[in-house]
């Protein structure tokens with residue numbers, strides 16, 4: 518064990534009500550919106566092949582020209598209630614919205630910089646109306662904040678000289694001021710989603726970041742902050758020098774999903790996912806594979822089955838509307854959630870052996886076990902191996918056919934679930950298992966082989 522001042526301050530999961538609420542979300546929405554939405558991956562008629570929100574770093578783009586986009590930010594069609602209504606229909610329980618991305622442009626009228634919506638043609642605060650609209654729909658809000666700020670002249674990638682140190686100390690105060698400002702202006706926010714914290718300059722600020730995190734938690738009791746905010750005094754990020762998770766949940770699953778339960782080390786976590794391979798801000802043309810609704814539903818099921826939340830990203834257009842592809846995916850996901858949401862909300866790892874047909878999710882609300890089926894076996898029957906001494910009492914479908922199923926015990930703690938009619942679904946579907954303790958002494962006479 519290494520003595521740490523600025524490592525993890527808690528071992529294991531948070532066990533308070535605020536975190537239990539976060540843990541139960543299952544499905545979330547990410548929103549990346551800002552100046553980068555205007556060029557949308559194109560500059561002087563050429564397509565940038567990186568992520569659209571990183572276009573300022575392209576050698577073809579002068580930072581000053583990029584920063585002048587502030588004079589073109591005027592989302593006349595922005596209607597936060599319509600975004601919140603789309604999210605509601607989709608079935609998301611929380612939204613993570615960019616307050617300030619790496620480019621430093623603030624979607625709220627911050628007092629600590631001029632590079633905000635207040636000095637754009639739009640003039641008005643974006644974050645406040647968004648928080649209000651989502652709160653009205655009963656959708657919780659998490660504020661995304663990038664520590665790295667390319668616009669701020671005091672930002673440094675590393676601290677090499679005394680001048681760097683003087684500048685970066687100003688930057689640290691600026692960052693603290695903005696974060697306290699956000700928590701004060703938008704007190705209904707449930708948490709902060711930090712990004713842009715990988716550079717050496719910030720990684721060297723273990724003590725400052727640790728005390729700032731403590732200050733924010735004191736200002737906003739219950740605040741949820743992930744593992745990407747700070748490093749320990751040895752520069753370790755996400756997991757400290759003793760291998761313990763810093764923050765309240767693991768924030769390493771960006772555009773990737775854990776394979777098995779041991780990959781998540783008993784921690785809470787979220788997976789943040791793009792619809793194309795890697796575009797967060799609005800990009801005029803999406804290159805490569807665009808994920809389908811069924812792919813996204815399977816990612817959602819997999820995340821919840823492994824104790825995580827799945828957060829799907831939307832990149833609104835510069836005029837404030839959502840693009841057609843995102844609207845249709847939100848609708849398809851929402852239609853599926855309307856029928857199957859009880860398998861997702863309050864979902865947790867069920868402890869069953871993974872089967873090829875899909876995913877098990879246990880509900881903390883009902884103790885029911887849900888089978889989320891994505892692949893029908895050639896045999897047409899679905900195998901279930903229960904944790905030992907757990908018997909299956911009943912099996913029924915969640916879809917409107919309320920198709921029912923018969924369970925057949927085929928071995929010790931092993932069952933076949935037989936559909937009572939030919940299942941030829943075109944969409945993933947859910948079977949509910951009601952289970953119970955195997956009667957004492959009742960074994961199906963299954964004898965283990967002696968080997």
Ligand SMILES: C[C@@H]1N[C@@H](C(=O)NCc2ccccc2)[C@H](O)[C@@H]1O
Nearest residue numbers: 549568570571618712715771789797
């Ligand atoms: C949530 C995403 N995080 C930002 C990002 O670029 N992260 C990954 C990354 C980190 C370091 C170099 C390149 C890319 C993206 O711009 C999104 O905001």
